[in-house]
Amino acid sequence: MSSALIDVSGAEKGIEALDLVGLAEDVYDIIKDIHDPEKPETLEELNVVTEEGITVEPFHNNETYLIRIQFTPTVPQCSLATLIGLCIRVKLERSLPYKHKLDIVITEGSHSTREDTMKQINDKERVAAAMENPNLKELVEQCIKDSDY
Numbered sequence: 001m002s003s004a005l006i007d008v009s010g011a012e013k014g015i016e017a018l019d020l021v022g023l024a025e026d027v028y029d030i031i032k033d034i035h036d037p038e039k040p041e042t043l044e045e046l047n048v049v050t051e052e053g054i055t056v057e058p059f060h061n062n063e064t065y066l067i068r069i070q071f072t073p074t075v076p077q078c079s080l081a082t083l084i085g086l087c088i089r090v091k092l093e094r095s096l097p098y099k100h101k102l103d104i105v106i107t108e109g110s111h112s113t114r115e116d117t118m119k120q121i122n123d124k125e126r127v128a129a130a131m132e133n134p135n136l137k138e139l140v141e142q143c144i145k146d147s148d149y
Contacts, residue, residue: 023056027067030095034087035143037080046074048084053107064099067092072107081111083139085121086130091144 028051032044043049053070069088073081085104092102104121106114120126131137 020056023065023067024054025051027054027056027069027092027096031069031088031091033146034084034091035145036074037083037087037139037143039074043071043084043088048072048074049088059101064101066101066103067096068103068105070105070107072110076110076112078111081106081113081117082120083136083143085117086127086136087140087143089121089127090131090140 028049031049032042034043034049035041036043036046036048039046049069049071053072055068057066057068058064059066069092071084071088073084078084085106088104089102092100102122104118106118108114111117131140
């Protein structure tokens with residue numbers, strides 16, 4: 001990734017020009033320690049998420065950021081790809097202090113139900129409904145909790 005500073009015309013609205021690469025690194029630092037739902041390793045350790053798979057760009061007249069996270073399930077028939085995407089979304093929504101739009105994508109060719117899974121994890125209503133399920137919410141909380149606890 002190349003380092004780029006943006007001129008944000010919306011500075012009067014509280015948005016400052018930020019280093020996009022720095023923001024992408026921050027996003028990676030937030031999600032890399034999410035635990036895989038089936039394995040003891042983190043998403044970083046399993047190469048499910050990588051720094052190269054995260055991009056940040058100005059969005060909506062520079063008033064917010066479009067953050068695209070690409071992840072690669074460990075196997076093409078991974079039954080927990082939706083849960084992994086949900087964990088990424090929930091952790092970022094709780095952690096990011098600035099206005100943003102998340103676009104979570106699965107690496108092309110890496111999952112058998114890629115399109116359907118991406119629709120689910122990028123649909124706010126489906127995400128909200130999923131987080132109302134106590135069992136699913138508990139799974140998400142276990143995966144995203146900081147390993148320091």
